[in-house]
Amino acid sequence: MDLEGVSLVKHYSRAAFKRDGKIMDKMQNCYPQMVEVVYLCNSPDWMHLIWALVKHIVPQRVLEKVKMIAPQNADEREQLHKYMSEDMIPVEIGGPNQTPPSDW
DSSP, X not given: OBOTTOOHHHHOOXXXXXXXXXXXXXXXXXXXXXXXXXXXXXXXXXXXXXXXHHTTTSOHHHHHHEXXXXXXXXXXXXXXXXXXXXXXXXXXXXXXXXXXXXXX
8 A cells, every 4th residue: 555645634534533443353254365465665754753653552453454554664575475576566666567456
């Protein structure tokens, strides 16, 4: 997930947040095998701050499935290679692939 330009004030919807929370609660308890890992790329500084605070209280299974990385950092981008080759990584998150993921 590319989070470039996400704003807490501009993109926050309380109704969507509540709905997504209910869905994720059911998904993680009933279908944890459906999501192996979610990489949050290019996240704004405020998200790093919030993550640093909440990661100490979220369940371990969530910590194993959510990774916040800066893909421009070669060491962090290396984590993506477990799931995709370098040539598949989109330009938006530091790779060479010019095709937007929505067109795959």
